[in-house]
Amino acid sequence: MKFLRTLCLAFSMYSRIPMPQLEYREEDMRYVFLCFPIVGAVIGAIEILWFAIYKKCGFSSVFFASAAAAIPIFVTGGFHMDGFMDTTDALSSFGNHEKKLEILKDSHVGAFAVIWCCVYMLLNFGAYYEIGARLNMTQMSFIPLTYTLSRATSAIAAITFPSAAHNNAAKSSLAEVKKASAQRAVLAGLLICLVIIISAALALNLLTGAVMLLLCGSAFLYYYKMSQKQFGGTTGDLSGWYLQVSELAMLLAIACML
Numbered sequence: 001m002k003f004l005r006t007l008c009l010a011f012s013m014y015s016r017i018p019m020p021q022l023e024y025r026e027e028d029m030r031y032v033f034l035c036f037p038i039v040g041a042v043i044g045a046i047e048i049l050w051f052a053i054y055k056k057c058g059f060s061s062v063f064f065a066s067a068a069a070a071i072p073i074f075v076t077g078g079f080h081m082d083g084f085m086d087t088t089d090a091l092s093s094f095g096n097h098e099k100k101l102e103i104l105k106d107s108h109v110g111a112f113a114v115i116w117c118c119v120y121m122l123l124n125f126g127a128y129y130e131i132g133a134r135l136n137m138t139q140m141s142f143i144p145l146t147y148t149l150s151r152a153t154s155a156i157a158a159i160t161f162p163s164a165a166h167n168n169a170a171k172s173s174l175a176e177v178k179k180a181s182a183q184r185a186v187l188a189g190l191l192i193c194l195v196i197i198i199s200a201a202l203a204l205n206l207l208t209g210a211v212m213l214l215l216c217g218s219a220f221l222y223y224y225k226m227s228q229k230q231f232g233g234t235t236g237d238l239s240g241w242y243l244q245v246s247e248l249a250m251l252l253a254i255a256c257m258l
Contacts, residue, residue, distance in 0.1 A: 002028070010035035013177075016077040017042070030182040033155040034189045037197075040151040043075050044144025051140050054132060065129035069121060072147070072247075083240020084120065085113035090231070097232040101164060104237045124248055130255035139258050141204055142212070146250040149197045149213075153220050154243045156190050157234065159183050161224060164233035208257040215249040 008019040010032045047068055054064040073081060090100040092112035103110075131143075159181065201209035223242040227234040 003031075006031045007035050007038065011039060014039045014079060015042070015075050017075065029177055031186055031189075032177055033158060033181055034186045034193075036155045037148040037152045037190075037193055039075075040147030040149075041144050043072050043147045046071055046075065047143045047147075048137075048140050051132070051135075051143075052137065055137075061129050061132045064132040065125050068128040068132065069124040080240035080243045081117065081120075083237035084244040085109065085117050086237040087241035088116040089113040090237075091226075097164070097230070100231055101235070104231075104235060120244065120248060124251065127248070127251040127255040131251070131258075134255075135258055139204070139254075142201065142208070142254045142258070143251075145197050145201050145204075146212070146247055146254065148193070149201075149216055149250065150243045150246045152190050152193050152197060153216060153246065154239050156187065156194070157220065157223060157242065158239055159187055159190075161227060161234040164227075164231050164235050205258065208254060211257055212250045212253045215253050216246050219246040219249055 005022060005028045008022060009028050011017050012019045013032065014036060050064070050068060050071060053059075086104050086106075089106075089110040089112050090103040092110070093099060093103055095103070131140075158177070198209075198213060201212055203209075219242060223234075223238070223245075227238050231238060
């Protein structure tokens with residue numbers, strides 16, 4: 001029962017999939033990061049279902065790619081894309097830590113956020129266009145791995161990376177979940193999840209899996225260095241930025257390698 005409550009809470013926080021209206025307690029937050037990759041697995045399952053429909057009905061590759069690129073946004077409500085856009089705005093300001101953190105909290109959308117969002121969606125569309133044209137159903141198994149790996153590593157970063165030392169950042173939802181989390185148990189579970197994902201990726205295709213994992217690892221390291229240097233620590237918006245960047249990098253690898 002506790003696991004189901006935590007699972008419902010994770011989907012309520014990180015997706016727009018309707019969940020039962022429960023009265024959540026702080027103890028339900030203890031393992032919410034551990035359920036985060038399951039949200040990615042659901043997105044991947046929907047992508048595979050859409051791929052099967054596309055192949056069965058003979059839709060055009062353009063239609064497939066357009067819908068496939070939009071599915072994560074529909075499922076999450078653009079929650080992580082919002083963080084990606086806020087972060088690109090802040091990075092484009094070239095201000096100090098405090099200035100960048102203020103931009104993250106600003107509800108207005110800057111020009112650079114719009115520009116980079118368009119670039120992101122174009123690349124995402126291009127990746128899915130190639131995936132739809134070239135992959136078979138077995139190779140599509142890489143897609144759920146992409147969405148679970150990005151969330152597993154994002155959750156690991158949320159637990160292990162220092163938080164930005166700023167009053168507004170300290171009150172972010174990420175900081176609150178991190179504070180309430182049973183960090184050691186969740187980290188152990190996420191590492192087990194990571195091993196399973198890595199093993200599955202390498203088993204599907206050694207070269208493609210290795211390149212995909214290399215790109216995800218590079219994005220993870222860059223995320224750590226960038227968050228410390230540019231913001232003095234991580235925040236929920238930066239977590240969203242990393243998740244989007246790592247997903248796109250892995251999707252491009254799948255599109256180009258298979």
